[in-house]
Amino acid sequence: MDLIRRSQAGDADAFAALYQQYKNLVYKTAYLMLNSTEEAEDALQEVFLQVHRSLPSYQPDKAAFTTWLYRVTVNHCLNRRRKRRLPMLPLTERPASASIETHVMNRKDMAQALSGLSEKLRAVLVLRYYWDLPYADIAQILEIPVGTVKSRLDLALRALRAELVRESAPPFRTAPEGEVAK
Amino acid sequence: MNCREVQPLLVAYLDGEVTPSEQELVQAHLAECEDCREEVALLTVLQQQVRRTLRGEVEEAAPSPEVWEQLQARLTREEGGPMKRVHQFFTGAQAVAGVAVILLLALVAVLVLSPDRRASTAASQIPNAGAADTVPAAPPAPAVDAAAPAPASAGEPSGAEETDSPDAQPPTGDNRGAGPEMRTVAGLRYLVWPGTQCGQDHPVEPMPTPNEEELQEQLEQFHAQEQPITLEEAQALPFGVPAWAPEGFELKTMRDVGTMVFLTWKDSYQQSISFIAVPFEPNGMPMPQRGPIPVVEGAVQEVEVNGRPAALLLGICNMSGVNGGGLGFWDDRDTYAHMNWTSTTRPFSYSLSKHANEISVSAEDLIQMAESVP
Numbered sequence: 001m002d003l004i005r006r007s008q009a010g011d012a013d014a015f016a017a018l019y020q021q022y023k024n025l026v027y028k029t030a031y032l033m034l035n036s037t038e039e040a041e042d043a044l045q046e047v048f049l050q051v052h053r054s055l056p057s058y059q060p061d062k063a064a065f066t067t068w069l070y071r072v073t074v075n076h077c078l079n080r081r082r083k084r085r086l087p088m089l090p091l092t093e094r095p096a097s098a099s100i101e102t103h104v105m106n107r108k109d110m111a112q113a114l115s116g117l118s119e120k121l122r123a124v125l126v127l128r129y130y131w132d133l134p135y136a137d138i139a140q141i142l143e144i145p146v147g148t149v150k151s152r153l154d155l156a157l158r159a160l161r162a163e164l165v166r167e168s169a170p171p172f173r174t175a176p177e178g179e180v181a182k
Numbered sequence: 183m184n185c186r187e188v189q190p191l192l193v194a195y196l197d198g199e200v201t202p203s204e205q206e207l208v209q210a211h212l213a214e215c216e217d218c219r220e221e222v223a224l225l226t227v228l229q230q231q232v233r234r235t236l237r238g239e240v241e242e243a244a245p246s247p248e249v250w251e252q253l254q255a256r257l258t259r260e261e262g263g264p265m266k267r268v269h270q271f272f273t274g275a276q277a278v279a280g281v282a283v284i285l286l287l288a289l290v291a292v293l294v295l296s297p298d299r300r301a302s303t304a305a306s307q308i309p310n311a312g313a314a315d316t317v318p319a320a321p322p323a324p325a326v327d328a329a330a331p332a333p334a335s336a337g338e339p340s341g342a343e344e345t346d347s348p349d350a351q352p353p354t355g356d357n358r359g360a361g362p363e364m365r366t367v368a369g370l371r372y373l374v375w376p377g378t379q380c381g382q383d384h385p386v387e388p389m390p391t392p393n394e395e396e397l398q399e400q401l402e403q404f405h406a407q408e409q410p411i412t413l414e415e416a417q418a419l420p421f422g423v424p425a426w427a428p429e430g431f432e433l434k435t436m437r438d439v440g441t442m443v444f445l446t447w448k449d450s451y452q453q454s455i456s457f458i459a460v461p462f463e464p465n466g467m468p469m470p471q472r473g474p475i476p477v478v479e480g481a482v483q484e485v486e487v488n489g490r491p492a493a494l495l496l497g498i499c500n501m502s503g504v505n506g507g508g509l510g511f512w513d514d515r516d517t518y519a520h521m522n523w524t525s526t527t528r529p530f531s532y533s534l535s536k537h538a539n540e541i542s543v544s545a546e547d548l549i550q551m552a553e554s555v556p
Contacts, residue, residue, distance in 0.1 A: 019250060027245045032236055037243070044245050045253045052257060071539075078540040079516035110235040120541055128197070129229065130236040135199045142541045143451045148430055154193045157228050 004065055008055050015055075019048055025066065026073045032126045033077035035115060043080060047073050063140060070127065070141040078119045113163040121156040124149060183207045185218055192218070192225055364474055367484050368491040370522055373474040380476040380499040381509035404437075408446075411436040416445055421459040421530045426554035428547045431455060453538035455551070459530050475499075478512040485521070487552045492523030494545060516540035521548055525555070 003021065006014030023044060030043035050072055058068060114122065127138045128149075139146045188211045194200045195208045212219050362375045362383055373383055413433045416423045423445055427433070430449040437444040442460040475482075476499040485494045498518040501510035520535045534552055536543045 016250075019253070023245055023249075028240045028243060031240050031243050040243070041245050041249050044249050045256070048253055049256060075516055075540050078544070079514075110231050111239060114232070114235060120544075123541060125232060126236060129232045130240070135194070135197070143453065143539050144542055145430060145450055150194045150199065151190070151429075153197070154190055157193055157225060157232070160232070161224065161228060 004055070004058070004060065007052075008058065015052060018051075022066075022069055023048075025069060028130070029070065029073045029126060030077050032130055033074065033119070033122060034080065039080065043073070043076055047076050050076070067137060067140050070131075070133075071143070074123050074127070074141065078123065109164065110160070113160050116163055117156060117159060121152055121159065124152045125156050128153060183211045185211075185215060188212075188215075188218055189221065192222055193229075196222065196225055196229060362476075365482075367482050368493040368523065370493050371474040372482050372493075373476045374482070375476065375478050375509075375512075378478060378512050379509040380478050380512050381501060382474075382476060407439060408435040408437045410434065411445070419443070419459075420528075421461075421532075422525065422528055422555045423459075424457060424534075424551045424554045425556065426551055427455065428543045428551070430542065449538070449542060451542075453542055454536070455538065455543060455548075456533075456535045457551075458533040458535075460533075461530055476510075478514075481512065481514070485549055487521075487523040487549060488526055490523055490526055492521055492549075492552065494549070495520040496545060519543075519545050519548055521552060523552060527556075 003014045003018045007018050026047050027040055027044045030047070031037065031040035034040055034043060047069075051069065054072075058065070063071075114125070117125070123142065124138060127133045127141060128135075133141070135146050135149045138149045142149070144152075188208055191200055191204055191208055195205065200208065212222060362373045362380075365372050365374050373380075375381075411433060413423070413425075416433055416436065417425070421443070423433075427447045431447040431453075432449070433445060434448045435444075435446045437446070442458050445457040445459075447455040447457075475495070477495060478497075481497050482493055482495050485492050496516070496519050497512055497514040498520070499510050500513040517537060517539055518535075520533065522531065522533045524531045532552065532555065534548050536548055
């Protein structure tokens with residue numbers, strides 16, 4: 001809190017320390033949202049620029065600093081993806097496999113399925129399953145009701161499951177032995 | 183509880199985010215339902231895998247030291263030193279922030295839509311329309327709340343923009359010496375500035391600066407014109423209203439100022455979406471406009487609403503502290519977005535504005551809402 005107060009008062013050293021303390025929070029969130037080192041570094045710079053500009057208006061009694069920082073970061077990433085129409089690049093080629101269990105155990109497939117989610121669903125997953133934030137905190141960060149956090153997480157996991165099942169289906173049905181194409 | 187009732191609770195149950203009574207109900211159901219137990223097992227594996235995958239993706243990720251160096255250089259370049267300018271910006275602006283936010287949507291509409299269209303007022307076509315035919319005094323451009331302007335980042339230039347008169351010159355301020363261009367997008371004129379500053383390209387008569395009391399009075403006047411309305415009641419109005427709104431938003435109020443009608447949706451956080459309907463002559467101009475809307479390059483793009491061209495404006499020109507000339511700053515925060523289009527079936531032009539964060543209402547949501555107008 002002292003760092004924040006000093007930064008609000010214009011102390012450049014305090015702001016530098018604030019950056020060091022929170023850069024990973026911003027960078028990792030941005031990386032998980034944007035799937036790109038370069039985009040995440042851009043986001044880190046833009047978010048701290050915005051923090052620097054808005055610090056004088058930050059009111060600690062309204063929201064914790066980290067809540068505010070998450071909010072600025074997530075909003076920035078959502079805006080960035082929309083503006084630049086960022087494709088969520090698949091990390092690897094999807095290997096062929098036959099069952100959801102196989103897919104669920106394959107991290108690369110999961111990464112690809114995650115990349116296909118909408119920004120809104122990805123944001124709640126990152127905040128919940130990377131940062132382990134309680135639903136109430138996620139609701140405050142995203143400025144949505146707790147019920148919406150619940151429904152988005154439910155939707156996100158079901159979407160992942162559906163995607164994994166869809167991708168595990170064979171690309172075409174082979175005719176059973178003896179069946180003749182008409 | 184049956185499976186249909188239990189399944190939406192399972193993720194929250196596994197996350198330990200259900201109430202004690204929900205937990206009891208879920209556990210009782212799981213004790214006797216094999217299908218739901220299998221569902222829980224699968225969701226558990228999915229959650230673990232999501233965790234592992236996300237952690238794996240950023241395991242060794244770290245920003246390079248150059249980011250801080252570049253950030254420092256940008257902060258140093260800020261006008262008046264790193265902290266000084268923002269302190270000046272917020273001083274004084276905070277006092278009027280609340281009022282400015284509420285008036286924002288009205289001001290945008292007043293800027294865009296001419297108040298001279300009395301002949302075919304929306305009021306004459308709307309039951310119970312009798313509200314005062316006044317609108318809050320409008321500055322030359324929409325003002326925004328007390329937030330520091332963010333730098334305009336490169337957006338997607340719209341290929342559909344038409345350049346009308348490329349020789350307009352900036353009045354004052356630094357926009358790297360380049361002037362704005364007048365462009366028309368979906369029937370509306372925009373003054374497109376090349377840098378991060380924006381405003382009118384000619385001196386504007388200064389508006390008297392209201393004090394806090396006057397602002398309060400304007401705010402009260404603004405609220406006095408509002409009346410509660412349900413979606414069902416609104417759907418009986420002659421101009422058509424959005425049948426769909428983003429999750430969490432509910433139609434709350436109607437505000438009829440004679441020349442146009444405002445409908446406002448709000449969520450539990452008081453974020454808002456405002457819909458404005460204004461009549462127009464079917465064979466006349468697509469939408470009356472008092473003056474060009476100041477924007478920066480990339481902020482306005484042409485989109486489609488049910489196959490008709492529409493203008494989507496991302497961000498807003500922040501003219502706080504600029505009165506009677508000079509340039510404001512482009513605020514590209516995703517809190518603000520605005521779109522205009524004309525009906526395919528009725529003699530009305532429409533406008534939708536949001537004052538809500540991106541995750542609650544995205545630009546795509548705004549388009550979807552526009553397309554739900556019958």
